[in-house]
Amino acid sequence: MRRVGPCRLRYTVLITGTGEETMHRAILAAGLALALAASAEGADQVKVGFISTLSGPAAAIGIDIRDGFNLALKLSGGKLGGLPAEVIVTDDQQNPDTGRQIVDKYVKRDHVDFVTGIVFSNVLLAVAPVVFDSKTFLISTNAGPSLLAGEKCSPWFFSVAWQNDGTPESAGKYTADKGFKKIFLLSPNYPAGKDMVAGFKRYYKGVIADEVYPRLGQLDYSAELAQIRAAAPDAVFFFLPGGMGINFIKQFSAAGLGKQVTLITTAFSADEDIIPAVGEPMLGIYNTGFWNHDLDNPESRAFVAAFEKEYGRLPTGYAAQGYDAARAIDAAAREVKGKLDDSEAVRKALRANTFRSVRGPFKMNRNGFPIQNYYLRVVERDAKGRITNRTLSTVLKDHPDAYAEQCPLK
């Protein structure tokens, strides 16, 4: 896009935002790839605006997405689709307004080719109109609000994660299959929280003891735990990502409810970001997700090994999503031979979805959301004595989301 001469200096800069969007400071990160490259036909670089939640109780999620993304970039020599990649990283502080400002700068001043990295649905919904209006592709690495999956689907949107309803749908199916009769639902009061409950209820048709929607970011669950005790359900299905989940499970255990009530959840409250922080009370929790580090395919094994080597910890599903986002962009840029200005061709390439995902091959639906498997896992001690998830079975196979039918795109 921005050709200057036949030969120029190229580098990858990673910027981590700390405070306000205007205050982000540039850190030349590891593997700052300085390279001389001859100018190719078409674009001479791929520019990615990476915006994620990197501070606060949900920071671990954004950090894992970023680390997964950076790992893929490092493994491909700092290039996407054979072109040098410039990635600008900024923290949205889990704040939709902040997110909007950051993305505004990305599309108007930095002229990025892709916006990616977003964790929360409320942030995604706030920035989506800005990105779409500027005719820039938004690659979701996590949030999959139903609002963007149905009638209001966009040709500029693709997700390498899931539509919000998918994971709780598989949890609902497990709950129904297992014969639980009375369920208490707990989910934060924001778009994804509502999607999660809707997804769960699509498959679980039994009695609902109560459904409670705490504020997003709430950390003290004393009032909700008292309600659970009083309602005496068979099981609690909860969607509480990041620090919310850590606190809920710890407090649930401290309140002594574990003996009477089973916890059922999604990977978002039982992944590698939560397990080490909670410890023993995690053991025996059943949860569902689209990927786990023990999935048996070559891409997944290679990713897990590389991630553990690079960061010294097991990757979460979030890290896998970040990794896949970089690989999806890489494949699309390669497919169009670097002609990122040809948005129709880029869209076709993203839709065709030729990259080798860590979850195994999957199709992209017409609304830009994956058609994929969801697995049941349980938290156990593994052979090395670590507390972690073990995949048990496939709950939903090649599962499309519930809204794609209403999407007018082809």
Next chain:
Amino acid sequence: MATLILEQTLNGLQFGLMLFLLAAGLTLVFGIMDLINLAHGSLYMIGAYLVAAVVRATGSFALAVLVAILGTAAIGILLEVTVLRRLYTRDHLSQVLATFALLLICNEVVRLVFGSQPVMLSMPNGLAGPVQLLPGFYYPAFRLAVIGVGLAVAVLLYLLVGRTRAGMWVRAGASNREMAAAMGIDVKLLFTAVFGVGAALCAVAGAMLGPILAVQVGMGESILILAFVVIVIGGIGSIRGALVGALLVGMVDTVGRAFVPTLLRSFLSPAVASGVGPALASIAIYVLMAAVLFWRPQGLFPARA
């Protein structure tokens, strides 16, 4: 239903008492020195971080609490002597600006030292489980301990302010600063001491709430707003007002979260109720504050009659 009400009452009491620890210091500083201190929440954050750091280094929660109380009090006194002392004669706007700057500086310093991810602080092992209060009714031991500490501090403060000479100076300062100074009270020393005690109370709250919530940058701001609500309800400068206000806010917040959505569901559709309920629950305490301000603009227990 009876155990539900009992449990929610304990929850409200626990939350209210912790708010009291913060509001007590805030109301004294506001009432006696006429200083609006937005950095009060930062002392709470510093206390919590000190606890987390010492627990990580030594593994002892009790030692950590002691270090945090002394350390935070020292930091509070240092702040008072170096910065805040110069603000007493300024108007409220200058005070708000200066203490807001302090708040931002504290946040960034903590971020530099500890990082922007929350620090995990676990409950001490002996208090991590539940205890049986009534047959079949369990309550987290740590929350009971929090209630115990809160009540003990409240009684201690009551005795200190109501029964000692120093307390008399504090009360005199709160009701009429100039007159107290004219009667020969060393106001300068009194101010520093009050600020130190306020900071120590912040550290206690940080130590008690750290394991329940999360030790993170910015944790002081959200709770500071509630502390201000408490002292406005209770009456500025009044310890008794702070206690009553804090318990009211704690109860109303818990009742709002626990019972309002259920109540709404009985006459609204589930979809509407699930949307309106949480919103109403989160504004319940502000409705309470508005009501108190309407009928008692000076708060429930005004210090200056």
